[in-house]
Amino acid sequence: MPDTIYNMCPDCEDMTEHKILTAKLGNVTVTGTSPCTARGRIFTGTIKLPKEFEVKVLISDGDLTESTKTILREDEIVAIGDEFDLDDGRHVQVTYIELPDGSRKKKSPSTEIKALWVKAFDTLKVKVSVNDYKKTYPMLCESEPDDEFTVGMFMHFDLWDCVIHAIKTKDKLIRKGTAEARNIVRIYAKIRHRDGSTTPMDDDEDFEFDDEQLEFTDDALMDLDDQ
Numbered sequence: 546m547p548d549t550i551y552n553m554c555p556d557c558e559d560m561t562e563h564k565i566l567t568a569k570l571g572n573v574t575v576t577g578t579s580p581c582t583a584r585g586r587i588f589t590g591t592i593k594l595p596k597e598f599e600v601k602v603l604i605s606d607g608d609l610t611e612s613t614k615t616i617l618r619e620d621e622i623v624a625i626g627d628e629f630d631l632d633d634g635r636h637v638q639v640t641y642i643e644l645p646d647g648s649r650k651k652k653s654p655s656t657e658i659k660a661l662w663v664k665a666f667d668t669l670k671v672k673v674s675v676n677d678y679k680k681t682y683p684m685l686c687e688s689e690p691d692d693e694f695t696v697g698m699f700m701h702f703d704l705w706d707c708v709i710h711a712i713k714t715k716d717k718l719i720r721k722g723t724a725e726a727r728n729i730v731r732i733y734a735k736i737r738h739r740d741g742s743t744t745p746m747d748d749d750e751d752f753e754f755d756d757e758q759l760e761f762t763d764d765a766l767m768d769l770d771d772q
Contacts, residue, residue, distance in 0.1 A: 549582070550575060551620040552592045556584040560620070563588060595620040601660040604637065617655040624652040628666055628690070628727075636690070637663040666690055666727075673700065673732040675707050690727035696720060700734060707734035 554561045561583045568577025576591040595618040604611040615631060617623070627639045641649045643660040671694070673684040684702055688694075696719060698709045711733040712719040 550579065550592055551595065552579065552581075552588060554581040554584060554586055554588070556586040557581060563592070598655075600655070600658055602631070602637075603660055603662045604635075605640070605662065605664055615661070617658070619656050621655040622652065623655055623658060623661065635665060636667045638666040640664050669726050671726050671729050671732060673707075673734055675702070675705070675734045675736060677736045686732070688726040690725065692726045693723050694726065694729065694732060695723040699737065700732075706737040708737050709734050 549562050549564050551560050552563045553559070554563070561581050563579035563581050565575065566578045566580065568575045568579070573594050574591050575594060578587060578589050579592065580587045597616050597618050599614045600617050602613050602615050604613065613631060613633075615629065623639060623642060625639050625641060628636060629639075630636050639661055641662045642651070642653050642658055643649055643662065644653065644657060645659045667689070669688055669690060671686045671688055673686050675682045675684050686700065694709060694712060696709050696712060700707050700709065709732055710720075712722075712724050713730045713733070714724050714728045715730060716728075
């Protein structure tokens with residue numbers, strides 16, 4: 546029995562998600578009570594279950610591409626950035642969607658998809674720019690997608706300790722607060738000295754963070770578990 550199901554809502558006049566409260570499961574239908582999660586309208590009756598089908602999945606790993614399959618439902622909408630687990634337990638993220646005519650889309654109904662191109666998303670290497678006032682050093686921090694980083698948090702590398710003073714996400718620059726690794730574009734940090742002080746830096750609101758392309762290598766890799 547599914548927890549939720551998409552159905553035409555009389556209030557929304559659109560296909561919306563309905564939560565299954567009480568129901569009897571048939572071969573291809575669910576009969577029972579299900580409120581619309583968008584408007585709260587309670588629908589009582591029989592809903593046809595969406596069909597499931599296989600879609601080709603291409604996993605890119607450097608120069609290598611591996612082919613496998615995943616199961617989608619005919620009522621699903623798939624978008625770039627979506628995450629899901631393969632049958633073997635690997636967590637992946639959609640990088641682009643291929644249609645039957647060879648074109649690509651950022652978002653598509655599942656029934657129109659020929660193949661999903663994905664990348665492994667179990668472990669990320671978050672970019673960290675560490676500043677010592679005179680120079681910025683490119684570092685990497687190995688983390689899981691849901692690991693959280695907070696402004697003011699200490700980070701420990703082989704060469705030095707540093708403290709996060711800003712986080713650039715896909716949407717904004719954070720000077721206070723927390724962000725998940727999956728949403729982080731770059732972390733900005735200041736070197737922390739043995740006496741507990743940090744490298745002098747202009748903390749004025751007009752300070753411009755340098756987004757120049759720095760070379761990030763595995764030689765400067767921090768594992769979050771080693772903190």
